[in-house]
Amino acid sequence: MAKPVILIVEDDRSLADVLDYNLRQDGYETIVARDGQEGLTQARLKAPKLVVLDLMLPLVNGLEICRRLRADPATQEMLILMLTAKSEETDQVAGFSVGADDYVTKPFSVKVLLERIRALLRRRHGAAVAGDTLVSQGIMVDRQRHRVTAGEELLDLTPSEFSLLESLIRQPGRVFSRAELIDSALGGDSLVLERTIDVHIRALRKKLNGYADLIETVRGVGYRFRDPASAMSTV
Template identity: 45%
Template sequence: MPTVLVIEDERDLADLVAFHLEQEGYHCLIAGDGNTGLTEARRHRPDLILLDLMLPGMMGTEVCRLLKGGEQTSSIPVIMLTAKGEEIDRVVGFEMGADDYVVKPFSTRELMLRVRAVLRRGGDRGGKGTQLTLGALRIDTEGHRVEVAGEEVQLTSTEFKLLMNLAERPGRVQSREVLLQNVWGYNYLGDTRTVDTHMTRLRTKLGVAGEMIKTVRGFGYKLEEA
């Protein structure tokens, strides 16, 4: 049974979402603030997190950044729930690593559809041994193992994180700045060649699968199945 963590400070809304999640067959956890949500995410490692942006103590964008930058939680998909629906708000949410973005007020039916879609997108998450497959590339996210055409490829932890950031969002362009934030855990405003150097090494190690990593000139990278 997939586990969904709801990080939402409006208790009535959190209870309503939890009720519908349980009706859909999910196990649900609730946290009322960002710090508690981070603790619960690290302790239980849920299959999906529904994250409000306007939280007491710590904004949801910061929670998302810490989740995506943490070794234990970086692969957990996040759907942001927020009353802020402007385009720039969505862009910031996606740049922080969100997998989807739902604007309040929302219908619970739409939210359940989004939940199912994100869980499907992440591969077979029916347990902690998640597998992502794109063409000849296969990633065991829990075992930190990568195979290309059935042959294991040895990656460093940084290279693995970089690959995961691309593989979890296939077809979506990731800027160099966002990759620095998500993989290295800080904003490095000087030289983004750090990303380029690691990306070159990653492509070389992946061999034929490395051709799926596309450079978007002047912006960043994306992973796209041929």
């Protein structure tokens, strides 16, 4: 079986070398880029499974790299773990709002970072092999192909948005708290702020366009996917 390829985009040479060594020791194939432009080039050329992405980079910063990778059909499904010295809540929310899947702040434990990478890869593998299709009220979630359509339109969702929608549509009418969505959709081992779920939901609704109201806010609790039965009863 081929080793998962991980791209490290980090301008601190000593840290990049530490990450490169430990990831190789853990069984991954690695590519190292020293600035943002090289990171974008390597991501497009080598199609890594996951990108460990520093936020503060020369030439192109991490937020812009993340934004461009998510906007390109060839790279939009790559897993992105942001690695940065910025630990403020606003920085974390900004990272998730442009499509990051996880966020680790410096200084960090290499063991913890490796476990977070394993968790991200497990989440992706689980979604890819489940092999079922969920359909409700014009929305179709194809877990095997990792595709979502709203009506006739194919949606461009990040992995986290896909997981959130899948969790909600699987149990229409059930109210999920933000903590439950972190656990069921993003994985209990993800370090995610509860308000970050709001950022993901807002982005998801925008992409759903005319179907956005299928994701309902339950004040003081969380979110649910509209129950088809309750929708019919109001007609």
